[in-house]
Amino acid sequence: MKNSTLPTGISLWRKILNKLMTVLIIVTVVLAVIPLLLILGDVFIRGAPAISIGFLTKLPTAPNVPGGGIANAIVGSFTMVGIASLISVPIGVGAGIYFSEWSSSKLSTVSGFMNDVLTGFPSIVLGLFVFVVIVLTTKQFSAFAAGVALSLVMLPIIARTTSESLKLVPTTLREASLALGIPRWKTVLRIVINTGKNGLLTGILLAVARATGETAPILLTASTSVYFAKSIFQPTASLTVLIYNYGTSASRIWQTQAWGAALVLILIMLGLNLLVKFTVGRHLSGSRVET
Amino acid sequence: MRFRLPRGDTILKIVLVAAAVFIIAIVVGLAIELYLGSAQSIRTFGFSFLAGTKWLPTQNVLSALPFIYGTLLTSAIAIVIGFPISLGVAVFISEKLKSHQNFGYALGTVVDLLAAVPSVIYGLWGVFVLIPILRDYVEVPLHKSLGFIPLFSGNPFGYDFFTAGVILAIMIIPTMSAVTRDVLSVVPNSQREAMYSLGATDWEVTQKSVLPYARSGIFGAFVLGLGRAFGETMAVTMVIGNIPNITTNLFSAGATLSSLIANEFGESSGVYQSAVIEIGLILFFVALLVNFLARFLLWRMTRGTRVKN
Numbered sequence: 001m002k003n004s005t006l007p008t009g010i011s012l013w014r015k016i017l018n019k020l021m022t023v024l025i026i027v028t029v030v031l032a033v034i035p036l037l038l039i040l041g042d043v044f045i046r047g048a049p050a051i052s053i054g055f056l057t058k059l060p061t062a063p064n065v066p067g068g069g070i071a072n073a074i075v076g077s078f079t080m081v082g083i084a085s086l087i088s089v090p091i092g093v094g095a096g097i098y099f100s101e102w103s104s105s106k107l108s109t110v111s112g113f114m115n116d117v118l119t120g121f122p123s124i125v126l127g128l129f130v131f132v133v134i135v136l137t138t139k140q141f142s143a144f145a146a147g148v149a150l151s152l153v154m155l156p157i158i159a160r161t162t163s164e165s166l167k168l169v170p171t172t173l174r175e176a177s178l179a180l181g182i183p184r185w186k187t188v189l190r191i192v193i194n195t196g197k198n199g200l201l202t203g204i205l206l207a208v209a210r211a212t213g214e215t216a217p218i219l220l221t222a223s224t225s226v227y228f229a230k231s232i233f234q235p236t237a238s239l240t241v242l243i244y245n246y247g248t249s250a251s252r253i254w255q256t257q258a259w260g261a262a263l264v265l266i267l268i269m270l271g272l273n274l275l276v277k278f279t280v281g282r283h284l285s286g287s288r289v290e291t
Numbered sequence: 292m293r294f295r296l297p298r299g300d301t302i303l304k305i306v307l308v309a310a311a312v313f314i315i316a317i318v319v320g321l322a323i324e325l326y327l328g329s330a331q332s333i334r335t336f337g338f339s340f341l342a343g344t345k346w347l348p349t350q351n352v353l354s355a356l357p358f359i360y361g362t363l364l365t366s367a368i369a370i371v372i373g374f375p376i377s378l379g380v381a382v383f384i385s386e387k388l389k390s391h392q393n394f395g396y397a398l399g400t401v402v403d404l405l406a407a408v409p410s411v412i413y414g415l416w417g418v419f420v421l422i423p424i425l426r427d428y429v430e431v432p433l434h435k436s437l438g439f440i441p442l443f444s445g446n447p448f449g450y451d452f453f454t455a456g457v458i459l460a461i462m463i464i465p466t467m468s469a470v471t472r473d474v475l476s477v478v479p480n481s482q483r484e485a486m487y488s489l490g491a492t493d494w495e496v497t498q499k500s501v502l503p504y505a506r507s508g509i510f511g512a513f514v515l516g517l518g519r520a521f522g523e524t525m526a527v528t529m530v531i532g533n534i535p536n537i538t539t540n541l542f543s544a545g546a547t548l549s550s551l552i553a554n555e556f557g558e559s560s561g562v563y564q565s566a567v568i569e570i571g572l573i574l575f576f577v578a579l580l581v582n583f584l585a586r587f588l589l590w591r592m593t594r595g596t597r598v599k600n
Contacts, residue, residue: 010490018492025387028379029398032468035461036405039416046419094310102307111311113586114318120515120582121321121575122522124549128571129321131556132328152317159314185303213409216524216549220556240411240525247415248529255419262412269407 043262050260060226060237063251070261072228073237076143079229080218080238081211083147088154089204095155096162096200101188103167112163119156126152127217135221143229143236146222153214154207161206165199166192202276209272213265215240239265321575329569335562340569346535348555353566355573357535361452361547362577365527366520368456368541373463374513380464381471386497399472406465414529417458422449422530425457430542445542450532453541458530459520467516474508474592475501508592511585518581522574524549548574 058069099112130149135141169192177187193200222236224245229236239261246258332340336353343354380402388395430447437443445451478501486500502509532544533554546554548570555567 010492014492014495018494021494021497022387025379025383028376029383032376032380032402032405032464033398036401036408038420039405039408039412042416042420043412091310091313094307095314098307098311102304107308107311111314114315116586117579117582118314118318120518120585121578122524122549124522124524124552125321125325125571125575125578128552128556128568129324132324132568133320136328155314155317159310183299185299188303209407213407213411215409215411216553219553223557240409243411243415244525244529247411247418258415259419262415265409266412269409273404273407 040266043259043266046256046259047261047263047266050256051263055257055260056264059228060242063249063254066253068253068257070237070239070242070257070264072225073239073242073261074264076222076225076229076236077212077239079143079232079236080146080150080222081208083144083232084150084154084211085204085208087148087151088158088207092155092158092207093162093200093204095159096203097166097188097193099159099163100166101192103163115156115159118152119160122216123153123214124216124220127220130217131220138233140233141221141223141235143222143232143234146218146236146238147232149217149221150211150214153217154211157207157210158203161203162196162200165196165203168199169195205272205276209269209276212272213240213269215244219244239268325568325572325575329565329572331562332565332569336566340566341573344537346551348563351562353563355548355566355570357537358546358548358551358570359573360537361531361535361545362521362549364452364541364545365455365459365531365547366517368453369459369463369520370513370517372457373460373467373516376460377464377467377471377512377516378509380468381475382497382501384468384472385475386493386501399469402465402468404465405461406469410462410523410525411529413458413462413526417454417526417530421458422454425449425454429453434542441539442541445538445540447542450530450544451542452531452545455527455531455545455547456541458526459523462523462526463516463519466519467512470512470515470589471505471509474505474512474589477508477592478504505592507588511588511592514581514585514588518578518585521577521581522549524553528553548577 054067055069056074057071058067059072060070061068095111095115099108099115102108127149130145130152134145134148138145173191173195174187177191178184182191218238219241222238222241224241225235225237243258243261243265246254246261249255249258332353336343340353340355341359342356343352344356345352345354346357347353380398384395384399388398426447426449430443430449430451430453433443434445434447447453482500482504483496486496491499527547528550531546531550533546533550534544535551536543536545538545551570552567552574556564
């Protein structure tokens with residue numbers, strides 16, 4: 001498109017190379033987008049026939065008996081992510097506040113760096129850690145252990161997004177509050193957090209979405225089960241491990257149900273993402289008012 | 292009242308410091324626990340754990356090399372396929388769509404969505420959709436026409452290094468292209484304008500002015516993508532066939548560090564179990580190294596531009 005503005009003396013080879021690279025770059029974009037369309041398309045097409053009221057409310061059946069459901073896996077997934085949130089939200093938000101409000105301290109630098117390192121750890125390593133610490137010592141796979149493992153997945157995400165969104169709160173706001181004689185703890189808890197709370201919420205929702213889609217840490221800590229768990233201290237089914245087990249099984253019925261469960265999982269994650277978009281939107285409009 | 296105020300400050304600070312220290316404690320605790328868990332295996336096998344080529348739990352002959360090899364090979368395939376594509380997507384969004392920001396934003400969001408799809412769904416899709424396609428339209432033709440090359444010599448049946456590498460490529464493209472996009476967006480416009488004013492074509496501006504300026508950050512994105520490929524578990528486990536193997540043949544079943552853990556953590560006991568945990572320890576150190584490198588490169592890139600602006 002810029003060729004018309006180029007000097008006339010430009011060589012043919014440079015023009016051809018320019019066009020060629022443009023085409024090549026467009027090809028890479030097409031190659032990157034095709035898998036997404038295929039994956040989403042396949043999940044909807046193959047998953048939809050499996051979905052019914054019974055599928056969502058019944059317990060699993062034996063490999064080749066039709067009519068089973070995934071109710072216990074849905075409940076299990078929510079239980080684990082709930083436990084993980086209870087652990088990771090207070091600690092993550094606390095660490096995030098520290099990173100943002102005491103950003104010049106040495107502890108803040110070291111812990112912030114460790115936080116980034118934790119974000120980059122393979123989730124199976126986190127799962128193996130909890131397997132060694134909790135599952136091997138209690139000799140019991142449990143939803144509780146899975147919750148702890150997932151909290152390690154969520155923690156660094158929450159800490160990072162909290163500190164990023166609190167850093168966006170104007171310094172003048174803090175200074176104005178302190179100048180009025182309001183103590184620092186009240187300034188932080190009432191004014192800084194209140195101003196940045198939508199960004200904070202976004203981070204928590206992103207972390208919840210990430211934890212909901214995790215498989216490896218749950219496989220190593222909660223194992224699976226075909227019943228509703230009676231307590232959080234026994235093996236518990238989850239959507240992702242069920243997709244893994246059913247998807248790699250030889251049973252046709254289970255394979256179809258794996259696609260159904262995948263669709264349910266995608267819809268949950270899509271819902272969380274829409275919720276994030278909603279809060280980000282409010283977050284942006286909120287900060288515009290402030291400046 | 293005057294005495295309650297500093298007390299509130301102290302309490303808040305103690306709570307927040309505890310949270311920050313907790314994060315450090317987790318990383319340190321991870322290293323210690325994985326080391327203690329693998330102590331028995333380290334004592335039994337010593338350095339030969341990294342040198343032997345066999346994994347035979349029933350005979351107590353255990354070595355990590357086949358899994359290190361599998362992780363490196365599948366990641367290499369993923370990078371060879373995924374890196375040029377990520378670079379292309381990033382250049383397209385940041386350079387070609389400079390004057391169409393909304394479309395660029397929409398395309399970026401679509402690619403980012405790929406990163407939100409859970410790994411197990413990639414695996415499911417890999418088993419039922421990608422494996423038949425790759426086997427029938429890529430692997431079999433390659434084997435028939437270029438079978439004399441050791442890479443393509445195996446009889447393809449789909450569950451192999453190659454499929455795992457392709458799945459990994461699809462999974463790391465969003466990470467790499469998003470970071471590269473961010474890096475290209477901090478390249479100052481004066482850098483491009485100077486080249487245009489010399490009469491350069493679009494491609495020459497990108498190739499000689501934008502990419503060299505951003506190379507440190509692009510390498511950071513490369514390393515981050517590599518880190519993601521190293522640690523990815525479920526999708527790989529579902530398509531790689533899970534047979535420890537050291538071979539140049541891409542169409543042969545294999546196993547990676549993470550797929551081994553996912554498959555054998557539960558069935559093990561004694562020194563066997565300890566060896567599985569040592570595999571985790573190796574993965575831990577690899578992830579640590581890759582992360583340090585990536586953060587350092589990205590930090591250097593962003594710091595450099597802040598100075599220049």
